[in-house]
Amino acid sequence: MKVILNAEQIESKLRDLAEVIASVTPPEDDLAIIGVRSRGEILAQRLAAALSEQLGKPVPCGTLDITLYRDDLNSPHGTGQPLVRTTEIGFDIDDKTIILVDDVLHTGRSTRAALDALIDLGRPKAIRLAVLVERAGREFPIQADYAGYKADVGPGQKVQVNLIESDGKNEVVVE
Amino acid sequence: MNRILNIVERHTHHKSGGRHGTGMAIMRKGKQFRWQRKDLIGLRDLTAEEIIHILDTARGFEQISTRSVKKAPPLRGKVVVNLFFEDSTRTRNSFALAASRLSADVIEFTKKSSAVSKGETLLDTARNLEAMGIDIVVIRHSAAGAPMFLARSIKACVVNAGDGSCEHPTQALLDVYTIRQMKGSLEGLKIAIVGDIAHSRVARSDMWAMTKLGAEVTFVGPPTLMPGNLDQLPVNVSYSLDEVIDKVDVVNMLRIQFERLGGNPFPSIREYSRYFGLTVERMRRAKSDIVVMHPGPINRGLEMESEVADGSNSVILQQVTNGLAVRMAVLFLVNQAAAEVST
Secondary structure: OEEEEOHHHHHHHHHHHHHHHHHHOOOOOOEEEEEEOOHHHHHHHHHHHHHHHHHOOOOOEEEEOOHHHOOOOOOOOOOOOOOOOOOEOOOOOOOOEEEEEEEEEOOOHHHHHHHHHHHOOOOOOEEEEEEEEEOOOOOOOOOOOEEEEEOOOOOOOOEEEEOHHHHOOOEEEEO | OHHHHHHHHHHHHHHOOOHHHHHHHHHHHOOOOOOOOOOEOOOOOOOHHHHHHHHHHHHHHHHHHHOOOOOOOOOOOOEEEEEEOOOOOHHHHHHHHHHHHOOOEEEEEEOOOOHHHHOOOHHHHHHHHHHOOOOEEEEEEOOOOHHHHHHHHOOOEEEEEEEOOOEOHHHHHHHHHHHHHHHOOOOOOEEEEEOOOOOOHHHHHHHHHHHHOOOEEEEEOOHHHOOOOHHHOOOEEEOOHHHHOOOOOEEEEOOOOOOOOOOOOOOOHHHHHHHHOEOHHHHHHOOOOOEEEOOOOOOEOOOEOHHHHOOOOEOHHHHHHHHHHHHHHHHHHHHHHHHHHOO
């Protein structure tokens, strides 16, 4: 197990992400942040706070549960029984520029599920993908618009994002 | 041996599973509950943990009904049969809507329009449906035990939508779901179930669900409408609504089922209503935050005065809304369990 980002580095990557998003998003765009449960939810809240500060106005933040949209629910290769949790988005996503937040972009499958889940909630102006860690191994034609860190890991390795709210500490490790 | 190989294979898959691997890690850390029943026959056999799991899962389905696209894909390509040998509008529609909101195809089957009227047995009917490749059977039958019999005979998932006066598990699940919404938890609550207990499968399923979740249940009604085995059930009994109305947190008023009542269980409707009806006058003596429930359809003025049914303590329509979320959760869970068995 190797630590690739410590607590300080995670914070600085999130600040960088907020800065880039703030600088490239046209001012007329109506920004909103939506995190994919469960790590993405926490990262989305942190990113929304940083972005609100950058832009000097509150940026709404919500949580998306993608369980019902997973492509392995009825598959023999499923990874065990997923827990259905709630989607909590307290604003209308129509015509907004949505920053979809997840911890790791790997196969692209959960992003595909998240896109389908989002589209069932309305018609945003655009959806952009922001991840803390990007790694090789894509199975779908999906790429991140904003990535905090590119991890150079092999197919057998696993990137684990630990966050204080869910895991007791902030760090990204490779197993 | 096969089983071990399977576990090893799954385990390796987690490791290379990227995002999904991360998901599993959370589950292994927390106390991950695993739903294993491909059928939902009754609540008597369920543990409190299993009941809570259904209720928690249902929370995630609640919002599907409130958004513009009222559909999600988890049962896409699955077929659900509504196999109703007894009349029902509410429960049948609720199951049909729940199944279609999960993207399943739904076949409606009623006794009148089927070969049952030509003498086909339950098992033959079910086997014929199964031969068409159905995945889930939702069954209502006048004979207690019919769903269990069916579950043992066919491979498809079986969900009980009411069997005789035995159980009506999804009604009880939506009842406890609604109570949880109103009161947070059932632990320590006092609940009265009032009316025709003897003929009520709702009363029985409610009793199992509510007592397993820590509530104290009292059956209230005339002695003629009480079941014969009261001493074996985990409930209190009262023959007077006036005695209990000021003490309970929840009151569930059952419908007088004229179609099931033989003989003369009570002298007159007016007399029943006087002793066991939920009137405005009785509501004045109840706790101000009492939750008033009814499984529907209401005989207005008999079990309950209209002012009470439409009053601020009534959650009757909320029960109907919650029924959808709960039934979606049940269909989702039995299908998940079946998917795991087949792998």
